[in-house]
Amino acid sequence: MSDFTLEDLEKIVAARATSGDPSSYTATLVEKGAAHTAKKLGEEAVETVIAAIGEDDERLASESADLLYHLLVLLHLKHVPLSSVMAELARRTAQTGLEEKAGRSRATSH
Numbered sequence: 853m854s855d856f857t858l859e860d861l862e863k864i865v866a867a868r869a870t871s872g873d874p875s876s877y878t879a880t881l882v883e884k885g886a887a888h889t890a891k892k893l894g895e896e897a898v899e900t901v902i903a904a905i906g907e908d909d910e911r912l913a914s915e916s917a918d919l920l921y922h923l924l925v926l927l928h929l930k931h932v933p934l935s936s937v938m939a940e941l942a943r944r945t946a947q948t949g950l951e952e953k954a955g956r957s958r959a960t961s962h
């Protein structure tokens with residue numbers, strides 16, 4: 853099994869974003885900006901849903917990889933480090949998902 857991590861991919865994305873390499877898809881996405889990348893992320897999310905419902909596991913893994921890659925590019929463009937996302941996920945491990953959801957409703961009802 854590969855020990856490749858999302859942190860590794862985050863570093864690759866950061867390097868390719870500023871590479872100026874015309875063959876880099878990351879550089880192309882970054883050039884088009886956050887709004888374009890967010891739309892691409894949405895498309896990849898839909899493709900992941902379609903794969904989950906009607907396609908095989910290999911296709912689901914492939915679409916999930918596209919989704920995570922585009923999320924990392926968007927986070928890069930918005931200057932949100934992956935460590936912030938991981939910190940938020942780590943914080944949530946202290947409670948169940950439904951407790952966390954109840955906390956969100958309380959936070960937005962004020």
Ligand SMILES: N=c1c2ncn([C@@H]3O[C@H](COP(=O)(O)OP(=O)(O)OP(=O)(O)O)[C@@H](O)[C@H]3O)c2ncn1[C@@H]1O[C@H](COP(=O)(O)O)[C@@H](O)[C@H]1O
Nearest residue numbers: 861864865868869875876877878879892895917918921922
């Ligand atoms: N993980 C990925 C990755 N996943 C998906 N993609 C690209 O995402 C695109 C998604 O395909 P779509 O059909 O949805 O989009 P498209 O039609 O090609 O693009 P649009 O014209 O619609 O914008 C494809 O071009 C894929 O190659 C990725 N491109 C790059 N990476 C990683 O980023 C690294 C650097 O890539 P470059 O920046 O291209 O050097 C690579 O070595 C990989 O590790």
